[in-house]
Amino acid sequence: MNKELLHKIKTNFSEKFDTKPLMIFSPGRINIIGEHTDYNDGFVFPAAVDMGIILAIQKSDSIISTVYALDKHEELQFSLDELEPSTEGSWENYIKGVVAEIQNSGKTIGNFNLVFGGDIPGGAGMSSSAALENSVVFGLNILFDLQLSKEEMILISQKAEYNYVGVKCGIMDQYASMFGIKDNALLLDCRTVKSKPYKIDFKNYQLILINTNVKHSLSDSAYNDRRSVCESISKMLDVQALRDATVNDLKEIQEQVTPENYQKALFIIQENDKVIMASRAIEEGNLNALGELLFDSHKGLQNQYKVSCDELDFLVNKAKSNKHVLGARMMGGGFGGCTINLISTEHTNAFTEDVARNYKEKFNIDCTVHAIKLSDGTRIIE
Numbered sequence: 230m231n232k233e234l235l236h237k238i239k240t241n242f243s244e245k246f247d248t249k250p251l252m253i254f255s256p257g258r259i260n261i262i263g264e265h266t267d268y269n270d271g272f273v274f275p276a277a278v279d280m281g282i283i284l285a286i287q288k289s290d291s292i293i294s295t296v297y298a299l300d301k302h303e304e305l306q307f308s309l310d311e312l313e314p315s316t317e318g319s320w321e322n323y324i325k326g327v328v329a330e331i332q333n334s335g336k337t338i339g340n341f342n343l344v345f346g347g348d349i350p351g352g353a354g355m356s357s358s359a360a361l362e363n364s365v366v367f368g369l370n371i372l373f374d375l376q377l378s379k380e381e382m383i384l385i386s387q388k389a390e391y392n393y394v395g396v397k398c399g400i401m402d403q404y405a406s407m408f409g410i411k412d413n414a415l416l417l418d419c420r421t422v423k424s425k426p427y428k429i430d431f432k433n434y435q436l437i438l439i440n441t442n443v444k445h446s447l448s449d450s451a452y453n454d455r456r457s458v459c460e461s462i463s464k465m466l467d468v469q470a471l472r473d474a475t476v477n478d479l480k481e482i483q484e485q486v487t488p489e490n491y492q493k494a495l496f497i498i499q500e501n502d503k504v505i506m507a508s509r510a511i512e513e514g515n516l517n518a519l520g521e522l523l524f525d526s527h528k529g530l531q532n533q534y535k536v537s538c539d540e541l542d543f544l545v546n547k548a549k550s551n552k553h554v555l556g557a558r559m560m561g562g563g564f565g566g567c568t569i570n571l572i573s574t575e576h577t578n579a580f581t582e583d584v585a586r587n588y589k590e591k592f593n594i595d596c597t598v599h600a601i602k603l604s605d606g607t608r609i610i611e
Contacts, residue, residue, distance in 0.1 A: 230254055231348045235283050235610065241299060242285035242344040250285035250344070251371060252610035255364035257281045257347075257355035258405035259438070259569060259601060260560055261414050261519075262526050263504040265534060267399030269459050269497050270420040270470035272504040274427075275401055277409020279604045282360040284345040286368040291340055296324050299346035309340060314393050323358055326389025327365040331375065334385065338373045350599060353440050354561025358394070359402035362386035363607045367407075371609070380422070383407050409606035416508045420472065427511045429603065434516055434555060435574045438599045439584065441540040443592075444565035451536060452562055455493060462486060462494045471497045489535075496533035500526060520556025520571050524549060527558035527568075536563025540592055544568045547584045554580065567599075 235252070242250045256277035263273035289295070296305040298320055305321045312329045315321040324343070331338060345364065349357040366382045369375065377385070383403040390396045400422055405415060408424065415424040459471050465482050466474050476498055483491055503522050510518035527545045531537040541559040545568055548557035553576035560569045572580060581598045588596045 230279060230281075230604075230610070231283070234346055234348055238283050238285050238299060238344050238346050241297070242287075242342070245297065245344065246287065246289075246295075246342045248287050248342075250287045250342075251368060253284045253286065253364045253368045253607065254610050255282045255284070255360040255367065255607040256406055256409055256604045257349040257353075257357055257360050258402060258409070259355065259436070260401065260405075261436075261569065262507045262522060262558070263500060264526065264530055264558075264560070265455060265536070265562075266472070266497060266501050266504065267401045267419045268456055269463075269501070270472040271497065271501040272472075273401050273417050273419060274414050274504050274507055275405035275417060276414040276603045277405055277606050278355065279602045280348050280350075280355070280599070281406070281604075282345055282347040282349070282357065282364045283610070284343060284361075284364040284368055286341055286343045286365075286372060288372055289340040289342045291342075294328075294340045294342070296321075296343045296345075299344055309338070320361070322393040323361045323389060324365055326393025327362050327369070327385060329393060330385045330388045331366065331369060333388075334377075334381070336373075336375045336377070338369055338375070341369065341372060343368070350438075350440055350597060352442065352444050352566060353438060353599070354566035355438075356402035356406060358390065358396075359386060359398075359406045360607075362389050363403060363406045367607045379407050405606075407606045409604055411605045412603050414511070414603065416504070420470070425508075427508055429511055430514060431571075432514075432516065433574055434571055435577065436601050437570050437572055437577060437581065438560070438567040438601060439544050439570060439581070440567045440597045440599065441538075441544065441565050442594055442596060443538070443540050445538055447564050451564065455534065455536070458490050458493050459497060462490065472501055474498055492533040493535075496529045500529060516555055516571065520554075523556030523558045523569070523571060530559055530563065534563075538564050540565065540588075540596075541568060543588065543591060544584065544596065547587065548572075548580075551576075551580055
């Protein structure tokens, strides 16, 4: 956790509101494997990380609630009785949405003061929004003794994103951020919303993220298109979701769908299987097998599901050509964001310096590198 940021937020809160706050940390998350399987009721393999949102919060005697976003130097004030979404795309809606959904669940809260900031890199696809939502609901749950379970809290966070931000997200981001376990990834069943932790011994290897620092505008429309393809093929197969289909099932309707849509559905079925295979590789301590699955996953995302981009492919190809990298793939929705790489700790610096130089030469923008550790989920900072 970022000690400097913690001190900054705590100090800012105390100076602003002249009282001692409750301090909360809520982590961002990575997803080791299992991309676009969440909205197909499938399996994913996320983990909370040691970067996230730090929040200071305390009850207020005022007739309004005040929230200060330290990173943006922006303040929000609102009345609990008159909650309306702010302009589209605003960070304010993550806060207001959580407050509204708590009230919609029949719980009563009073006014509060809040200061937050984070160190999750922007545009990296590490779910800073879920971390923020979770930190707010977690803090309010303690302050006002709401007696919400963690399961109830993540559903409030998800509904906030649905109803106030307008994003029909799966549950993975909120779940991983809330339930993360240090040194573990969580094999999460997105249908039952139950998970099994897998402790990972990385031995002489580590996970690093390389951020392309690009986000192509195709992402939203492509996501909606992929989702509707998956839903329509599920209907044709007469199953609840593609999670319930096999490759043989899909072959039976191959003539009734376009080759492109066949490949998209095939990718989901295969990716779902890869998540289970990855959990076995981790159980066996087989990092080489895990790395191969990452490379295979990227190949499917690039060629079958078609949600990659030149910048992501360039980074994965560089990883593939380096014998010290066991595996790499794009992470997240696609068309930008990060690659996740499993690399020898000893050779990380040489690899990332070479990649950064070549990436700059090729695309005339800088990529950024982040070493990450697997962390516990949303919690009080003592």
